Amino acid sequence: MQEDIDKWLKELKKGSTKLSILSLLRSGDKYGYELIHELEVRTGGVIVIKESNAYPALHSMESDGLVESYWKETGEGIPPRKYYRITTRGQGFLEDMRREWKRYVNAMDGVWGEGNGNQ
Amino acid sequence: MEISDDAKARLTNRVNRIVADIDVYEAEKKEITRELTSNFYDRSMTRAMARGSKIIEKQDVDAVFADSEDPKEIAAGYMHTYVSSLQRAGILSRGIAYLIDLIIFVLIIGIIVFMIGAPFYFIFPDQFNTRFLDGGDIFVEPEGPIAVLVSFLLGTTVLIGMLVYFIVIEGRFGFTPGKWLLGLRVLREDGTRIGYVEAIIRNIPKVVGNSVFIVIDALLMLLLFNKEKQRGFDKIARTIVVHKSKKEE
Structure with missing residues (x-):
């Protein structure tokens, strides 16, 4: 049972990776690990994205024109970091995604009857 | 922040192992190498700082790897994304x-x-x-x-x-x-x-x-x-x- 839930949650997280990343980028440019870390902290460890998911998602979002990237020196004695910035197109996409997300959640409420007080 | 030689060697080795399993164009491979290197540096640095150290040691890098995914899994994540573009x-x-x-x-x-x-x-x-x-x-x-x-x-x-x-x-x-x-x-x-x-x-x-x-x-x-x-x-x-x-x- 737990295995099935884990599998389902993995798919769910995968589906919401882009939405999470774009949302975080609204408050400013961020590098890969910063995005992963901030997401974990903000969601109290509920949404944890791994390297195998985060970086490929960033790359595909970049080729889709949703984000842009640039390298920046750290000044901390470690190699430069790759920062990501949300594009205008990315912002539009994020708004659409959020609207659809809300619509979906409302629709699911309808499916299990919460909207009608049938609990 | 500094890094010890053996910690650096382990880190480089790990990134190379991941990238070795990624079959894409060379320019993209270089970009992935740099990005993953930066990622593991950041993670290791957080560990070193938590210990109150200004030097990334082998133990920090090992702790990061123990917590991280298998190199093959990370490479697969990239390839799932790239395969449609090849x-x-x-x-x-x-x-x-x-x-x-x-x-x-x-x-x-x-x-x-x-x-x-x-x-x-x-x-x-x-x-x-x-x-x-x-x-x-x-x-x-x-x-x-x-x-x-x-x-x-x-x-x-x-x-x-x-x-x-x-x-x-x-x-x-x-x-x-x-x-x-x-x-x-x-x-x-x-x-x-x-x-x-x-x-x-x-x-x-x-x-x-x-x-x-x-x-x-x-x-x-x-x-x-x-x-x-x-x-x-x-x-x-x-x-x-x-x-x-x-x-x-």
Whole structure:
């Protein structure tokens, strides 16, 4: 049972990776690990994205024109970091995604009857 | 922040292991290498700082790796994303690669067969029936028991040679010498590296019988699976062949 839930949650997280990343980028440019870390902290460890998911998602979002990237020196004695910035197109996409997300959640409420007080 | 030499070596080694399993264009590979290096530096630095240290030590890097995914899993994550952007190889480039493979294979196996067979032929000439044909060709037939044994040995050598060349090499590296020359890679449909199982299945028509089977299978690709550019046995093995440095238009 737990295995099935884990599998389902993995798919769910995968589906919401882009939405999470774009949302975080609204408050400013961020590098890969910063995005992963901030997401974990903000969601109290509920949404944890791994390297195998985060970086490929960033790359595909970049080729889709949703984000842009640039390298920046750290000044901390470690190699430069790759920062990501949300594009205008990315912002539009994020708004659409959020609207659809809300619509979906409302629709699911309808499916299990919460909207009608049938609990 | 500083980093100790052994910590740095471990980190570099880990990133290289991940990137080794990513079959994409070189420029993109460099970018991935830099990004993953930066990622592991950041993670290790957080560990070192938590210890109150200003130096990233081996223990920090090891702790990060223990917490991180398997290198193959990270590489697979990238390949799932990239596979749709890699151009599939068609009948022409794959046919040329196969011809090159055949030439290389026949040359190598010819030399090996000669080196094994020739000494027996000269030491035990009575065991062989040598006939000179009209066209000037020489036809050698085994006659005695030693010659029969030698023929069997040579036949086995050719068969093993074929299995090694077309299956073991492809299963291990994801390409044969011919494919390597043309910049082709065999991948699973999900973009990850193939293993020996896939190499065995997809090469059955190459090593079984004569070249009729592979031609039929290639025709199957043209007629039925031209869009996916998969031979019948690619379909069964769930494999694809791509140009490793060409992006899909």
